[in-house]
Amino acid sequence: MERQELTTENVLATLPGPLLAWYRENARDLPWRRTEDPYRIWVSEIMLQQTRVAAVLGYYARFLEAFPSVEALANAPEDRLMKLWEGLGYYSRARNLQKAAKAVAEMGGFPDTYEGLLKLPGVGDYTASAIASAAFGRREAAVDGNVLRVVTRLTDCHDDILDPRTKKTVRERVQAVMPAEAAGIRVFNQATMELGATVCVPNGPPKCDACPARDFCLGRIRGTAESLPVKKPKKARRVEEKTVFLLLREGKAALSRRPDSGLLAGLWEFPNVEGALDERVAAEAVKAMGLTAVEWKNKLTAKHIFTHVEWHMTGYTLSVSGDGPAEWEWVDADGLEAHAVPSAFARYYAEAKEQMKG
Numbered sequence: 157m158e159r160q161e162l163t164t165e166n167v168l169a170t171l172p173g174p175l176l177a178w179y180r181e182n183a184r185d186l187p188w189r190r191t192e193d194p195y196r197i198w199v200s201e202i203m204l205q206q207t208r209v210a211a212v213l214g215y216y217a218r219f220l221e222a223f224p225s226v227e228a229l230a231n232a233p234e235d236r237l238m239k240l241w242e243g244l245g246y247y248s249r250a251r252n253l254q255k256a257a258k259a260v261a262e263m264g265g266f267p268d269t270y271e272g273l274l275k276l277p278g279v280g281d282y283t284a285s286a287i288a289s290a291a292f293g294r295r296e297a298a299v300d301g302n303v304l305r306v307v308t309r310l311t312d313c314h315d316d317i318l319d320p321r322t323k324k325t326v327r328e329r330v331q332a333v334m335p336a337e338a339a340g341i342r343v344f345n346q347a348t349m350e351l352g353a354t355v356c357v358p359n360g361p362p363k364c365d366a367c368p369a370r371d372f373c374l375g376r377i378r379g380t381a382e383s384l385p386v387k388k389p390k391k392a393r394r395v396e397e398k399t400v401f402l403l404l405r406e407g408k409a410a411l412s413r414r415p416d417s418g419l420l421a422g423l424w425e426f427p428n429v430e431g432a433l434d435e436r437v438a439a440e441a442v443k444a445m446g447l448t449a450v451e452w453k454n455k456l457t458a459k460h461i462f463t464h465v466e467w468h469m470t471g472y473t474l475s476v477s478g479d480g481p482a483e484w485e486w487v488d489a490d491g492l493e494a495h496a497v498p499s500a501f502a503r504y505y506a507e508a509k510e511q512m513k514g
């Protein structure tokens with residue numbers, strides 16, 4: 157039988173059969189794939205936003221051990237939640253998880269539709285589709301970066317994937333070819349993502365020889381796959397200079413709490429001020445905090461990269477006398493561990509532990 161000519165419009169219809177057969181043979185065994193429990197799937201999806209699978213595995217296990225149900229998460233003390241999230245970054249995800257858990261607990265269970273899920277804090281288009289399909293067998297296409305890459309290569313689509321219209325078109329195209337029965341629906345999104353994560357990879361050339369779509373992929377046939385997807389260059393990150401003070405007094409270090417909104421809201425940090433201060437100006441800043449410098453110990457620089465901003469930090473370690481602002485806390489090594497200090501301050505955190513040993 158003569159095969160129908162492949163086009164951008166019809167090529168995706170060929171995908172589901174070979175893709176699902178490949179997935180059954182090749183899928184990585186990940187804990188959130190062994191469940192249809194919306195709570196467990198939801199926690200995994202939130203953790204996997206912006207974070208690699210390998211980094212999530214340990215956090216996922218510890219988190220579910222601490223909070224085995226949506227009610228347990230809803231009632232968790234915030235400090236405990238933040239402590240378990242420490243190091244994963246993007247802390248607003250943890251806060252939104254708890255807000256959403258409270259809403260779900262109040263409703264008596266998870267909404268079972270895309271539209272219902274979308275109303276939960278921290279749940280966007282992609283996450284709502286991923287949960288609706290994997291937990292409830294709803295025919296909703298979940299489109300993340302992996303899926304965008306696979307689909308633009310398969311269909312030889314050269315539209316800018318940072319343009320929301322491209323994502324919308326891809327979503328519509330994928331949804332049109334999703335399997336009709338629940339068993340296929342539950343794994344189809346995962347299978348497309350898995351193909352993007354392990355075969356049609358983001359860095360380096362796609363592994364077309366191992367791909368179930370190799371015979372009909374337009375990007376491979378036309379030789380364009382490696383130049384896809386098209387992404388317009390992103391704006392450069394804003395650089396913020398900061399001076400961080402690791403203030404030590406009688407075996408304790410000073411911590412202050414970040415404001416309740418904005419970047420790293422509500423977490424603990426070493427006191428810091430805007431700008432890269434030299435030692436003379438830094439000494440004045442210490443005085444202005446109500447402290448007397450007893451001994452300047454060292455100067456440590458560090459850099460931390462967030463999505464839209466980069467912190468360039470100059471840090472001073474010094475022993476002081478005086479109390480500083482009333483809202484600060486002076487903590488010993490155990491106290492430091494009990495506070496959620498974001499990884500942006502990792503270098504100073506390590507130094508504080510080192511100093512408190514001696």
Ligand code: SF4
Nearest residue numbers: 356362364367373381
């Ligand atoms: Fe990607 Fe190659 Fe598979 Fe096409 S054949 S989807 S380019 S890995």
